[in-house]
Amino acid sequence: MLSLAFFAGKSTIMKRSMMAGVCFLLMTSLAAGQPFRSTARNKEIGIQFYKNIEFLGAVFFMGSMAAEANQENARMPDGKRKGDWFAYDLSLYKKYQSFVNHPDLLIMAGFGERSEGSILARLLIHLDEFPRAVIRPEKDGPYLRPFLRQGDSAASIKEVVEFVAAANRLYKAMDFEVYFRDHVPFYEKALSEIRSVLPDARLITTMEQYYRQSFARYALIPSLTIPAGMAFGVNYTAAGNTTIMNLFGPFALQQFSDTAALNMGFADSNHIRELSTHEFGHSFSNPAVALIPPALVKETARLFGPVREAMENQGYNTWSACLYEYFVRAGEVVIARKLGRQASAERLLKYYVEGRRFVHLPLVIAELEKYDRDPRITYQQAVINAMEKLKTQP
Numbered sequence: 001m002l003s004l005a006f007f008a009g010k011s012t013i014m015k016r017s018m019m020a021g022v023c024f025l026l027m028t029s030l031a032a033g034q035p036f037r038s039t040a041r042n043k044e045i046g047i048q049f050y051k052n053i054e055f056l057g058a059v060f061f062m063g064s065m066a067a068e069a070n071q072e073n074a075r076m077p078d079g080k081r082k083g084d085w086f087a088y089d090l091s092l093y094k095k096y097q098s099f100v101n102h103p104d105l106l107i108m109a110g111f112g113e114r115s116e117g118s119i120l121a122r123l124l125i126h127l128d129e130f131p132r133a134v135i136r137p138e139k140d141g142p143y144l145r146p147f148l149r150q151g152d153s154a155a156s157i158k159e160v161v162e163f164v165a166a167a168n169r170l171y172k173a174m175d176f177e178v179y180f181r182d183h184v185p186f187y188e189k190a191l192s193e194i195r196s197v198l199p200d201a202r203l204i205t206t207m208e209q210y211y212r213q214s215f216a217r218y219a220l221i222p223s224l225t226i227p228a229g230m231a232f233g234v235n236y237t238a239a240g241n242t243t244i245m246n247l248f249g250p251f252a253l254q255q256f257s258d259t260a261a262l263n264m265g266f267a268d269s270n271h272i273r274e275l276s277t278h279e280f281g282h283s284f285s286n287p288a289v290a291l292i293p294p295a296l297v298k299e300t301a302r303l304f305g306p307v308r309e310a311m312e313n314q315g316y317n318t319w320s321a322c323l324y325e326y327f328v329r330a331g332e333v334v335i336a337r338k339l340g341r342q343a344s345a346e347r348l349l350k351y352y353v354e355g356r357r358f359v360h361l362p363l364v365i366a367e368l369e370k371y372d373r374d375p376r377i378t379y380q381q382a383v384i385n386a387m388e389k390l391k392t393q394p
Helices: 051-064 087-095 103-114 117-126 141-147 153-174 177-182 184-196 201-211 269-290 294-313 319-338 342-355 361-373 379-391
Strands: 002-006 015-019 022-026 217-222 231-238 241-248
Touching: 051 087, 051 103, 051 117, 051 153, 051 177, 103 153, 117 141, 117 231, 117 241, 141 153, 177 184, 184 217, 201 269, 201 319, 217 269, 231 269, 241 269, 269 319, 269 342, 269 379, 294 319, 294 379, 319 342, 319 361, 319 379, 342 361, 361 379
Parallel strands: 002 022, 217 241
Antiparallel strands: 015 022, 231 241
């Protein structure tokens, strides 16, 4: 029997129901006290589903993306029909279409559009499951702080409170618990697909050795409702233990009309491994990039001009945002090489330089490989060294 775990917040109540051979475990971590739960053991990668994230994914798509995706001729950049690429979310859109203009759905979708994905996911993981989620500003400070606007913290907190209240109301109005009950086979299949291509423990060991850092746990957070192709790196700390997570929607076309021949779009070992290296990598590399002196960022910012359009098309609207991506993507190439996957490393490098326009990536990789060979160089120093080299670029 497969055990499918939905972790949804701090509730101490654990419900069990047996359906279609799947045991849904509705359990979570107390922000104070109960340790964060994970299926990971000895640097293996755990797999978890979060009901709050599944609900937001469905609502966000309905309110922000469905109208365009439902147009017959709408296409993805690679030519796929959006109706095919987002077929699962569109099926939920059609099922719940009477709620598309519901005031609470508009509040949720609007808040999702204005929020950075990883910090919103972190909040949803922390909260009780909908419809019992409650914001407690005096206790939830670390999860609220990223949403605060300078000089307007009271209004910012009010927005988060209103978002959570709207989610609680809408969850009940849509009777969304029925969705989880009716879609057990789809989640069971997604879990089976991911388990069949799960990266081995060498990936985590190699990442820890390369970054010279470790975290308590590592988890994949797949989602059937987060729009296909989206992914976020998330970290969550409870009882002093930090779990870093790779949260992602499907990355291939799905087949779900025939439950005897399900394909939920997750059975791609290369994509799982490379996506995990990227999203886990942010938790390792971002703190060092955040400490780059502002003067050094400013001195290299002229490099943004020639690639501005390409970067903005990917959602990287500033040079600082590009730098975070430079170092995590350079890490992907180095780690692929260390794992002996030379062909994958060269394919990634070519794609990132030519397809994604990270044109200075070879220079950054060269500095990071010097660091990897020399234990006297810290990762922070390697980042600074790479930035100094970028200053010399025409």
